[in-house]
Amino acid sequence: LSEYLRLRPGVTFEIEGWRYRVMRRTVGDEIQIEAVGFDDGLYQLVSHASESGLVTGTPEYTASTLIAAELPLLSTSSPAPWSPRLIAYQDPFPAAVSVFQEDGSGGYDINTNVPVAGVSGTTTTDLNAGPAWRWDTANSVTVNLVDDDATLLSASDDSVLAGANTMAILTPGGQWEVFQFANAVLNGDGTYTLSRLLRGQLGTEPYIADPAPSGSTVVLYDPGRWGTLSGTSNIIGQDQLLRYGPSAVLVSDDRYQDVTITPEGVAYRPYAPAGLKHERDPVTGDITLSWVRRSRFDGDSWQIETVPLNEDFERYSLIITGGRTVQVDDTTSYVYTAAQQTTDFGSAQASVAFTVQQVSAVYGAGSIAGYTP
Numbered sequence: 001l002s003e004y005l006r007l008r009p010g011v012t013f014e015i016e017g018w019r020y021r022v023m024r025r026t027v028g029d030e031i032q033i034e035a036v037g038f039d040d041g042l043y044q045l046v047s048h049a050s051e052s053g054l055v056t057g058t059p060e061y062t063a064s065t066l067i068a069a070e071l072p073l074l075s076t077s078s079p080a081p082w083s084p085r086l087i088a089y090q091d092p093f094p095a096a097v098s099v100f101q102e103d104g105s106g107g108y109d110i111n112t113n114v115p116v117a118g119v120s121g122t123t124t125t126d127l128n129a130g131p132a133w134r135w136d137t138a139n140s141v142t143v144n145l146v147d148d149d150a151t152l153l154s155a156s157d158d159s160v161l162a163g164a165n166t167m168a169i170l171t172p173g174g175q176w177e178v179f180q181f182a183n184a185v186l187n188g189d190g191t192y193t194l195s196r197l198l199r200g201q202l203g204t205e206p207y208i209a210d211p212a213p214s215g216s217t218v219v220l221y222d223p224g225r226w227g228t229l230s231g232t233s234n235i236i237g238q239d240q241l242l243r244y245g246p247s248a249v250l251v252s253d254d255r256y257q258d259v260t261i262t263p264e265g266v267a268y269r270p271y272a273p274a275g276l277k278h279e280r281d282p283v284t285g286d287i288t289l290s291w292v293r294r295s296r297f298d299g300d301s302w303q304i305e306t307v308p309l310n311e312d313f314e315r316y317s318l319i320i321t322g323g324r325t326v327q328v329d330d331t332t333s334y335v336y337t338a339a340q341q342t343t344d345f346g347s348a349q350a351s352v353a354f355t356v357q358q359v360s361a362v363y364g365a366g367s368i369a370g371y372t373p
Contacts, residue, residue, distance in 0.1 A: 203271030270366030
Protein backbone atom coordinates (compact mmCIF):
# COMPACT_ATOMS: atom_id res chain seq x y z
CA LEU A 1 0.00 0.00 0.00
CA SER A 2 2.77 2.41 0.90
CA GLU A 3 4.23 1.89 -2.57
CA TYR A 4 1.02 3.12 -4.23
CA LEU A 5 0.63 6.01 -1.78
CA ARG A 6 4.00 7.41 -2.84
CA LEU A 7 2.78 7.66 -6.45
CA ARG A 8 1.74 11.28 -6.26
CA PRO A 9 1.20 13.58 -9.33
CA GLY A 10 4.54 14.39 -10.95
CA VAL A 11 6.28 11.23 -9.75
CA THR A 12 7.71 9.01 -12.47
CA PHE A 13 7.99 5.24 -12.43
CA GLU A 14 8.94 2.41 -14.76
CA ILE A 15 7.04 -0.73 -15.73
CA GLU A 16 8.69 -3.28 -18.01
CA GLY A 17 11.02 -0.68 -19.56
CA TRP A 18 8.33 2.00 -20.15
CA ARG A 19 8.46 5.30 -18.31
CA TYR A 20 5.30 6.94 -16.91
CA ARG A 21 4.46 10.17 -15.10
CA VAL A 22 1.59 10.31 -12.61
CA MET A 23 -1.02 12.86 -13.62
CA ARG A 24 -3.74 12.16 -11.02
CA ARG A 25 -4.23 9.98 -7.92
CA THR A 26 -7.58 9.27 -6.23
CA VAL A 27 -7.65 7.57 -2.81
CA GLY A 28 -10.89 5.97 -1.66
CA ASP A 29 -12.00 2.39 -1.27
CA GLU A 30 -9.32 1.80 -3.84
CA ILE A 31 -6.38 3.81 -5.16
CA GLN A 32 -6.77 5.02 -8.75
CA ILE A 33 -3.66 6.16 -10.57
CA GLU A 34 -3.76 8.03 -13.92
CA ALA A 35 -0.38 8.17 -15.66
CA VAL A 36 1.00 9.17 -19.07
CA GLY A 37 3.82 7.33 -20.81
CA PHE A 38 6.70 9.33 -22.28
CA ASP A 39 10.10 8.98 -23.93
CA ASP A 40 13.08 10.27 -21.93
CA GLY A 41 14.66 11.47 -25.15
CA LEU A 42 12.12 14.27 -25.39
CA TYR A 43 13.59 15.89 -22.31
CA GLN A 44 17.25 15.52 -23.08
CA LEU A 45 19.38 18.56 -23.83
CA VAL A 46 19.63 19.20 -27.56
CA SER A 47 23.14 19.74 -28.90
CA HIS A 48 23.18 22.37 -31.67
CA ALA A 49 25.86 23.03 -34.26
CA SER A 50 28.38 25.71 -33.42
CA GLU A 51 27.40 27.98 -36.33
CA SER A 52 25.55 31.21 -35.58
CA GLY A 53 21.78 31.35 -35.85
CA LEU A 54 19.86 32.37 -38.96
CA VAL A 55 18.82 35.72 -37.47
CA THR A 56 21.87 37.74 -36.60
CA GLY A 57 20.37 41.21 -36.22
CA THR A 58 18.44 43.95 -37.98
CA PRO A 59 18.41 43.56 -41.80
CA GLU A 60 20.64 46.05 -43.60
CA TYR A 61 18.40 48.05 -45.94
CA THR A 62 19.77 49.74 -49.01
CA ALA A 63 18.17 52.72 -50.74
CA SER A 64 14.62 52.19 -52.03
CA THR A 65 13.46 52.38 -55.63
CA LEU A 66 10.27 54.34 -56.30
CA ILE A 67 8.58 54.74 -59.70
CA ALA A 68 5.76 57.28 -60.08
CA ALA A 69 3.86 55.97 -63.11
CA GLU A 70 1.11 58.06 -64.71
CA LEU A 71 -1.11 55.17 -65.83
CA PRO A 72 -4.71 54.84 -67.01
CA LEU A 73 -6.78 52.85 -64.53
CA LEU A 74 -8.84 49.70 -64.86
CA SER A 75 -12.04 50.75 -63.10
CA THR A 76 -13.88 53.61 -61.45
CA SER A 77 -13.22 51.98 -58.06
CA SER A 78 -9.46 52.48 -58.35
CA PRO A 79 -8.26 54.69 -55.48
CA ALA A 80 -6.92 58.24 -55.81
CA PRO A 81 -7.25 58.75 -59.60
CA TRP A 82 -5.48 62.10 -59.25
CA SER A 83 -2.29 60.35 -58.13
CA PRO A 84 0.38 58.55 -60.14
CA ARG A 85 0.72 54.89 -59.20
CA LEU A 86 3.68 54.38 -56.84
CA ILE A 87 5.66 51.21 -57.55
CA ALA A 88 8.32 50.53 -54.92
CA TYR A 89 11.06 47.97 -54.47
CA GLN A 90 13.83 47.24 -52.01
CA ASP A 91 16.00 44.27 -51.10
CA PRO A 92 15.13 43.17 -48.51
CA PHE A 93 11.72 44.79 -48.66
CA PRO A 94 10.96 46.52 -45.34
CA ALA A 95 7.60 46.81 -43.68
CA ALA A 96 6.99 49.58 -46.22
CA VAL A 97 8.66 52.21 -48.32
CA SER A 98 7.65 55.47 -46.68
CA VAL A 99 6.95 58.62 -48.68
CA PHE A 100 7.21 61.94 -46.84
CA GLN A 101 6.24 65.38 -48.13
CA GLU A 102 8.09 68.63 -47.50
CA ASP A 103 6.07 70.69 -45.00
CA GLY A 104 7.14 74.12 -46.24
CA SER A 105 9.49 74.83 -43.35
CA GLY A 106 12.29 72.36 -44.03
CA GLY A 107 10.64 69.42 -42.32
CA TYR A 108 8.71 66.44 -43.62
CA ASP A 109 5.29 64.95 -42.91
CA ILE A 110 4.34 61.40 -43.83
CA ASN A 111 2.26 61.33 -47.02
CA THR A 112 1.84 57.61 -47.65
CA ASN A 113 3.39 54.18 -47.30
CA VAL A 114 3.84 51.58 -50.04
CA PRO A 115 3.55 48.32 -48.06
CA VAL A 116 4.16 45.78 -50.84
CA ALA A 117 6.87 45.49 -53.47
CA GLY A 118 5.74 46.07 -57.05
CA VAL A 119 7.06 44.25 -60.11
CA SER A 120 9.23 46.46 -62.31
CA GLY A 121 12.30 46.30 -64.48
CA THR A 122 13.95 47.53 -67.66
CA THR A 123 14.00 46.33 -71.24
CA THR A 124 17.15 44.84 -72.74
CA THR A 125 15.89 45.12 -76.33
CA ASP A 126 14.00 47.76 -78.31
CA LEU A 127 10.21 47.52 -78.54
CA ASN A 128 9.34 48.66 -82.05
CA ALA A 129 6.04 50.22 -83.10
CA GLY A 130 3.22 47.76 -83.74
CA PRO A 131 -0.48 47.67 -84.60
CA ALA A 132 -3.06 48.81 -82.07
CA TRP A 133 -6.13 46.78 -81.08
CA ARG A 134 -5.01 43.50 -82.69
CA TRP A 135 -2.33 40.90 -82.04
CA ASP A 136 1.20 42.09 -82.74
CA THR A 137 2.98 38.90 -83.80
CA ALA A 138 5.95 40.66 -85.39
CA ASN A 139 7.46 42.30 -82.30
CA SER A 140 8.80 41.02 -79.02
CA VAL A 141 10.60 42.63 -76.09
CA THR A 142 13.00 41.25 -73.49
CA VAL A 143 12.76 42.54 -69.91
CA ASN A 144 15.01 42.24 -66.88
CA LEU A 145 13.00 42.36 -63.63
CA VAL A 146 14.45 44.12 -60.59
CA ASP A 147 13.24 41.39 -58.23
CA ASP A 148 14.92 38.08 -58.98
CA ASP A 149 12.06 36.26 -57.26
CA ALA A 150 9.39 37.81 -59.51
CA THR A 151 8.09 35.62 -62.34
CA LEU A 152 6.19 36.16 -65.59
CA LEU A 153 4.05 33.37 -67.04
CA SER A 154 2.46 32.76 -70.41
CA ALA A 155 -1.33 32.97 -70.67
CA SER A 156 -4.00 31.91 -73.13
CA ASP A 157 -5.40 34.42 -75.61
CA ASP A 158 -8.72 34.39 -73.77
CA SER A 159 -7.00 35.16 -70.45
CA VAL A 160 -5.08 38.04 -72.01
CA LEU A 161 -8.26 39.43 -73.55
CA ALA A 162 -9.79 39.23 -70.06
CA GLY A 163 -6.96 41.38 -68.65
CA ALA A 164 -4.08 39.02 -67.81
CA ASN A 165 -0.41 39.86 -68.36
CA THR A 166 -0.73 43.62 -68.59
CA MET A 167 2.44 45.72 -68.53
CA ALA A 168 3.33 49.35 -69.16
CA ILE A 169 6.48 50.73 -70.77
CA LEU A 170 7.76 54.29 -70.39
CA THR A 171 8.33 55.77 -73.85
CA PRO A 172 10.85 58.50 -74.81
CA GLY A 173 8.04 61.07 -74.89
CA GLY A 174 7.43 60.57 -71.16
CA GLN A 175 4.11 58.74 -71.65
CA TRP A 176 3.38 55.10 -70.85
CA GLU A 177 2.18 52.60 -73.43
CA VAL A 178 0.12 49.79 -71.90
CA PHE A 179 0.57 46.44 -73.62
CA GLN A 180 -0.24 42.80 -72.94
CA PHE A 181 1.62 39.61 -73.72
CA ALA A 182 0.52 36.03 -74.22
CA ASN A 183 3.97 34.40 -74.32
CA ALA A 184 6.65 34.77 -71.65
CA VAL A 185 9.87 32.81 -72.12
CA LEU A 186 12.47 32.65 -69.32
CA ASN A 187 15.97 33.04 -70.73
CA GLY A 188 19.17 31.59 -69.34
CA ASP A 189 20.30 34.97 -67.97
CA GLY A 190 17.09 35.43 -65.95
CA THR A 191 15.42 37.82 -68.39
CA TYR A 192 12.02 37.21 -70.00
CA THR A 193 11.19 37.55 -73.68
CA LEU A 194 7.58 38.64 -74.18
CA SER A 195 5.75 38.08 -77.47
CA ARG A 196 2.29 37.83 -79.03
CA LEU A 197 1.48 41.32 -77.86
CA LEU A 198 -1.59 43.53 -77.68
CA ARG A 199 -0.45 47.12 -78.08
CA GLY A 200 -1.79 50.52 -77.01
CA GLN A 201 -4.22 49.19 -74.42
CA LEU A 202 -6.36 51.40 -72.15
CA GLY A 203 -6.33 54.25 -74.64
CA THR A 204 -2.54 54.47 -74.94
CA GLU A 205 -2.31 53.76 -78.69
CA PRO A 206 -1.21 57.38 -79.45
CA TYR A 207 1.87 56.79 -77.29
CA ILE A 208 3.27 53.69 -79.03
CA ALA A 209 6.92 54.62 -79.61
CA ASP A 210 9.03 53.78 -82.64
CA PRO A 211 10.89 52.40 -80.85
CA ALA A 212 10.79 52.33 -77.06
CA PRO A 213 14.54 51.77 -76.72
CA SER A 214 16.44 49.22 -74.72
CA GLY A 215 16.71 50.41 -71.12
CA SER A 216 13.11 51.61 -70.94
CA THR A 217 11.32 51.19 -67.60
CA VAL A 218 8.51 48.63 -67.41
CA VAL A 219 5.99 47.94 -64.65
CA LEU A 220 3.57 45.05 -64.31
CA TYR A 221 -0.09 46.00 -63.86
CA ASP A 222 -0.85 44.77 -60.35
CA PRO A 223 -2.98 47.39 -58.54
CA GLY A 224 -2.76 45.40 -55.31
CA ARG A 225 0.95 46.21 -55.19
CA TRP A 226 0.70 49.93 -55.94
CA GLY A 227 0.60 52.91 -53.64
CA THR A 228 -0.88 56.38 -54.19
CA LEU A 229 -0.26 59.88 -52.89
CA SER A 230 -2.63 61.42 -50.39
CA GLY A 231 -4.61 64.45 -51.46
CA THR A 232 -7.31 65.37 -53.97
CA SER A 233 -7.47 66.31 -57.65
CA ASN A 234 -6.13 69.72 -56.58
CA ILE A 235 -2.60 68.28 -56.62
CA ILE A 236 -2.77 67.76 -60.41
CA GLY A 237 -0.19 70.04 -62.01
CA GLN A 238 1.30 70.98 -58.63
CA ASP A 239 4.89 70.01 -57.75
CA GLN A 240 5.04 67.58 -54.82
CA LEU A 241 8.38 67.71 -52.98
CA LEU A 242 8.84 64.21 -51.60
CA ARG A 243 11.42 62.15 -49.75
CA TYR A 244 11.20 58.35 -49.76
CA GLY A 245 13.07 55.47 -48.18
CA PRO A 246 12.88 52.41 -45.92
CA SER A 247 10.24 52.77 -43.24
CA ALA A 248 12.60 51.00 -40.83
CA VAL A 249 14.89 54.06 -40.61
CA LEU A 250 14.36 57.75 -39.93
CA VAL A 251 13.50 60.20 -42.71
CA SER A 252 16.80 61.98 -42.01
CA ASP A 253 18.76 58.83 -42.88
CA ASP A 254 21.12 58.98 -45.87
CA ARG A 255 19.17 56.16 -47.50
CA TYR A 256 16.23 58.49 -48.09
CA GLN A 257 16.10 60.17 -51.49
CA ASP A 258 14.45 63.41 -52.63
CA VAL A 259 12.20 63.57 -55.69
CA THR A 260 9.76 66.10 -57.15
CA ILE A 261 6.60 64.62 -58.67
CA THR A 262 4.06 66.65 -60.65
CA PRO A 263 0.85 64.62 -60.96
CA GLU A 264 -0.74 64.74 -64.41
CA GLY A 265 -4.02 62.98 -63.62
CA VAL A 266 -3.69 60.56 -66.55
CA ALA A 267 -6.43 58.42 -65.01
CA TYR A 268 -8.83 61.23 -66.03
CA ARG A 269 -7.45 61.52 -69.56
CA PRO A 270 -10.13 60.79 -72.20
CA TYR A 271 -9.26 58.22 -74.83
CA ALA A 272 -8.74 59.44 -78.39
CA PRO A 273 -11.95 59.32 -80.45
CA ALA A 274 -12.15 56.62 -83.14
CA GLY A 275 -13.75 56.18 -86.55
CA LEU A 276 -12.89 59.64 -87.87
CA LYS A 277 -14.76 60.41 -91.13
CA HIS A 278 -14.87 63.17 -93.73
CA GLU A 279 -17.87 63.63 -96.07
CA ARG A 280 -18.24 66.46 -98.57
CA ASP A 281 -21.62 67.49 -99.94
CA PRO A 282 -21.11 67.82 -103.71
CA VAL A 283 -23.95 70.36 -103.98
CA THR A 284 -23.24 72.77 -101.13
CA GLY A 285 -19.53 72.09 -100.68
CA ASP A 286 -20.06 71.68 -96.93
CA ILE A 287 -17.83 69.09 -95.27
CA THR A 288 -19.13 66.99 -92.37
CA LEU A 289 -16.45 65.84 -89.97
CA SER A 290 -17.44 63.05 -87.57
CA TRP A 291 -15.98 60.63 -85.03
CA VAL A 292 -16.99 58.00 -82.45
CA ARG A 293 -16.70 58.61 -78.71
CA ARG A 294 -14.77 56.12 -76.61
CA SER A 295 -15.12 55.39 -72.90
CA ARG A 296 -12.50 54.91 -70.21
CA PHE A 297 -14.68 52.48 -68.24
CA ASP A 298 -17.50 50.01 -68.94
CA GLY A 299 -17.36 50.45 -72.70
CA ASP A 300 -16.60 46.86 -73.76
CA SER A 301 -20.14 45.51 -74.04
CA TRP A 302 -21.40 44.70 -77.55
CA GLN A 303 -24.98 45.01 -76.26
CA ILE A 304 -25.00 48.80 -75.98
CA GLU A 305 -25.23 51.23 -78.89
CA THR A 306 -23.38 54.11 -77.21
CA VAL A 307 -20.69 53.73 -74.58
CA PRO A 308 -20.97 55.51 -71.21
CA LEU A 309 -19.80 59.12 -71.15
CA ASN A 310 -17.64 58.86 -67.99
CA GLU A 311 -17.30 62.66 -67.98
CA ASP A 312 -19.12 65.61 -66.43
CA PHE A 313 -20.07 66.80 -69.93
CA GLU A 314 -19.54 65.83 -73.57
CA ARG A 315 -17.16 68.24 -75.25
CA TYR A 316 -14.53 68.02 -78.00
CA SER A 317 -11.73 70.24 -79.22
CA LEU A 318 -11.72 70.10 -83.02
CA ILE A 319 -8.77 71.55 -84.94
CA ILE A 320 -9.05 71.89 -88.71
CA THR A 321 -5.49 71.86 -90.01
CA GLY A 322 -4.68 75.27 -91.46
CA GLY A 323 -8.16 76.45 -90.60
CA ARG A 324 -9.87 76.96 -87.27
CA THR A 325 -10.24 75.49 -83.77
CA VAL A 326 -13.81 74.71 -82.73
CA GLN A 327 -15.44 73.60 -79.48
CA VAL A 328 -18.07 70.95 -80.18
CA ASP A 329 -20.62 70.13 -77.46
CA ASP A 330 -23.04 67.22 -77.09
CA THR A 331 -22.44 65.74 -80.53
CA THR A 332 -19.78 63.81 -82.42
CA SER A 333 -19.87 65.69 -85.70
CA TYR A 334 -19.28 69.16 -87.10
CA VAL A 335 -20.39 70.72 -90.38
CA TYR A 336 -17.59 72.82 -91.85
CA THR A 337 -19.48 75.03 -94.26
CA ALA A 338 -18.22 76.18 -97.66
CA ALA A 339 -18.44 79.77 -96.37
CA GLN A 340 -16.17 78.92 -93.43
CA GLN A 341 -13.75 77.18 -95.77
CA THR A 342 -13.60 80.29 -97.95
CA THR A 343 -12.91 82.45 -94.89
CA ASP A 344 -10.14 80.15 -93.70
CA PHE A 345 -8.55 79.12 -97.02
CA GLY A 346 -9.80 81.65 -99.58
CA SER A 347 -11.99 79.07 -101.34
CA ALA A 348 -14.04 75.94 -100.75
CA GLN A 349 -11.89 72.84 -100.25
CA ALA A 350 -12.18 69.37 -101.68
CA SER A 351 -11.01 67.93 -98.36
CA VAL A 352 -9.42 68.97 -95.07
CA ALA A 353 -7.31 67.32 -92.41
CA PHE A 354 -8.42 67.57 -88.80
CA THR A 355 -7.71 66.39 -85.27
CA VAL A 356 -10.13 65.88 -82.41
CA GLN A 357 -9.79 65.43 -78.65
CA GLN A 358 -12.41 64.75 -76.02
CA VAL A 359 -12.26 67.21 -73.12
CA SER A 360 -12.35 66.30 -69.42
CA ALA A 361 -13.41 68.74 -66.71
CA VAL A 362 -10.43 67.60 -64.62
CA TYR A 363 -7.76 66.70 -67.18
CA GLY A 364 -8.58 69.00 -70.08
CA ALA A 365 -8.13 67.88 -73.70
CA GLY A 366 -7.37 64.17 -73.84
CA SER A 367 -5.51 61.96 -76.28
CA ILE A 368 -5.56 63.18 -79.85
CA ALA A 369 -6.88 61.43 -82.97
CA GLY A 370 -6.15 62.70 -86.44
CA TYR A 371 -7.58 62.37 -89.95
CA THR A 372 -5.61 62.98 -93.13
CA PRO A 373 -7.48 62.71 -96.47
